[in-house]
Amino acid sequence: MTTKTNLQPGALRALASARRSITLYGALTATALGAVAVVAATGHTVNTFMWVRAILLPVIAYVLHRITASAEAGSRRAFDRVSTLAVIMPIAIIGVDLIPGVCPPWYAVAQTLCMLPVIRVAFLTRGTALKTAFPKAG
Numbered sequence: 001m002t003t004k005t006n007l008q009p010g011a012l013r014a015l016a017s018a019r020r021s022i023t024l025y026g027a028l029t030a031t032a033l034g035a036v037a038v039v040a041a042t043g044h045t046v047n048t049f050m051w052v053r054a055i056l057l058p059v060i061a062y063v064l065h066r067i068t069a070s071a072e073a074g075s076r077r078a079f080d081r082v083s084t085l086a087v088i089m090p091i092a093i094i095g096v097d098l099i100p101g102v103c104p105p106w107y108a109v110a111q112t113l114c115m116l117p118v119i120r121v122a123f124l125t126r127g128t129a130l131k132t133a134f135p136k137a138g
Contacts, residue, residue, distance in 0.1 A: 007074055010129035015072040018082065018124045020124075021117035022068050026061030028114040035110060050103055053093075057114065064096055068121075069103075079125070079134045086122035090115040 007015075033054040041044040064085060070078035093115055097108035124130065 002067065007072075007133050008129065011133035013083065014124050014127055014129045015068065018121045019068045019072065021120045021124070022061060022065045025114060025117040026058055026065065028117070029057040029061050030056075032107075032110045032114055035106075047103070050088075050107055053111070057093075057111075074138075076134050078098075079130070082121065083125035083130075086118050086125055090119050090122070 007075055036046055036050050036054040040051075064082065067078045067085075068082050071082050094108075097111050103111075119130055
């Protein structure tokens with residue numbers, strides 16, 4: 001495992017940008033959780049799926065933030081996880097929301113907006129600086 005000092009400035013900048021994007025993702029998911037709570041409190045229908053996802057996504061944001069910090073410290077394994085999750089999460093989240101009847105359109109839009117910073121992370125982790133800092137093994 002390399003240390004943070006062994007990563008080039010470009011890689012550190014890219015990982016710092018990824019961490020900020022994950023922080024934004026966390027703030028957006030917390031806002032979505034608040035929206036679900038407000039909708040439920042005002043007597044509108046909120047299904048179990050919406051509650052579970054609204055609660056889990058901010059928790060996932062925290063975990064993803066920690067993993068990204070480990071990647072900043074030079075962990076190849078953490079970088080691989082962040083890189084993989086940044087691709088899988090938007091596809092899974094948006095894909096499920098597109099299934100008719102799973103959630104109301106406003107919730108699907110909110111979840112899509114929450115995924116925009118994660119999509120940015122997917123692009124950042126595939127950039128030249130990070131490909132160079134974490135070359136594929138073998």
